[in-house]
Structures are given as structure tokens and as C-alpha cells.
Amino acid sequence: MTGRWQELGRAWHETNVVHCSVCGKLIPRRAWIFADEAVEIQACGPDCQQLYETYWRPTYGAMRPPEGTHGGAGATRSADAGTPGHKAEVD
């Protein structure tokens, strides 16, 4: 997986603020763009891409494309069996 730097023009800042899709930090000037399958992901840098590949993706699953989301509030997604973030560790 490789990525590329993309300068964020002023238009980006005027309309919306760009945050890293992995760590959530504000991306001030240029974003690191990399692709996971068909999804383009904006991150702060290669470090976050690595974080995505090693931690984020295995933990939460592949990132979904931002577009095509219907902004329905509280859309009920039926509870799938096997929630990823389930903590049931007993020492």
C-alpha cells in the first residue's frame, strides 16, 4: 500500500476542516492520501497509514467511504454477532 501527499488548498479550509481519518487530528496543510481497496483515506502522514494497517483496520475493519451515507439520525444497525470491541477479559 502506498500513498501520496496532497496539498490542501484554501478551499478545503474554507468549506471544511480536514481531520486525519485514523487518529482524528487536524490536518493543517497537506494530507497523506492512501487507498484501502476502493476507499481513499486522508491521514496526517505515513505513520498514520501504518497505524491504520497495523491497528485500526484489524480492530475496526476496513474504513468505509464517506460518501453515500444517508444522514439518518440513529439508524438502527442490527447488532451483528461478534462485536469487535468486546471486552470480556477476566484475569
Ligand SMILES: [Zn+2]
Ligand atoms: Zn493521523
